Amino acid sequence: xxxxxxxxxxxxxxxxxxxxxxxxxxxxxxxxxxxxxxxxxxxxxxxxxxxxxxxxxxxxxxxxxxxxxxxxxxxxxxxxxxxxxxxxxxxxxxx
Ligand SMILES: [Ca+2]
Numbered sequence: 001x002x003x004x005x006x007x008x009x010x011x012x013x014x015x016x017x018x019x020x021x022x023x024x025x026x027x028x029x030x031x032x033x034x035x036x037x038x039x040x041x042x043x044x045x046x047x048x049x050x051x052x053x054x055x056x057x058x059x060x061x062x063x064x065x066x067x068x069x070x071x072x073x074x075x076x077x078x079x080x081x082x083x084x085x086x087x088x089x090x091x092x093x094x095x
Contacts, residue, residue: 029071032057 023034030038035057039048048056064072064080072080 027071029069029073030077031071032061035060035072
């Protein structure tokens with residue numbers, strides 16, 4: 001649930017989050033390293049502890065990684081955003 005709210009917040013800030021821009025290694029997938037950088041930026045100036053970061057990454061992938069390849073394709077990303085559209089977009093750090 002938290003992970004979905006997080007993604008929703010990311011989507012509602014299009015200037016902050018552009019899929020292609022977040023794909024740091026250019027493989028058309030948001031892998032764990034890409035997601036890590038996104039999370040780091042969205043949670044700045046707070047820094048998540050490594051434990052919280054791992055938990056959030058795990059939640060994100062559990063919710064969004066439909067084919068279990070450990071990375072989010074654009075389609076998977078869109079899907080999770082649609083799924084999360086019922087939730088409040090308010091981002092609160094509650095780890
Ligand atoms: Ca995937």
